[in-house]
Amino acid sequence: MTLRISLRDGEKVVINGAVIRSSGRTDLAIESKVTILRGREIMTPAEASTPARALYFHTMMAYLDPERLEEHHRRIVDTLQSVSRLLPCEQGRAATARFAERAALTDYYRALGDCRTLMRLEHDALAQVTEVAA
Known part of the structure; x- marks a missing residue:
């Protein structure tokens, strides 16, 4: 099952402990089990x-x-x-x-x-x- 996440420009997300910041509007399709939190959840x-x-x-x-x-x-x-x-x-x-x-x-x-x-x-x-x- 694929998890789809859309991030706004500059929005942060933590995936398996790595902090990632989007550059422009970004769509992610995550296809494996991960720990993930969006910036607004941190x-x-x-x-x-x-x-x-x-x-x-x-x-x-x-x-x-x-x-x-x-x-x-x-x-x-x-x-x-x-x-x-x-x-x-x-x-x-x-x-x-x-x-x-x-x-x-x-x-x-x-x-x-x-x-x-x-x-x-x-x-x-x-x-x-x-x-x-x-």
């Missing part, structure tokens, strides 16, 4: 500023850096506990359970999607706290 350590964002970062690193999987997995477990405490609502519990299942199966790419859901829920929860405090 998070820097500085951007991991909340528990859910840190969970995304550690999951991304587990996906991209399998040589240090044990270290990344330990950080995922620790951070997931913080996220669970922050999001005790039904949606939060369901999203953390989906994430935990995928992470346990080392399906880190799909777990990143669950992290994006957790980041949205966290953003809403933090906005409510800020609203109440004001």
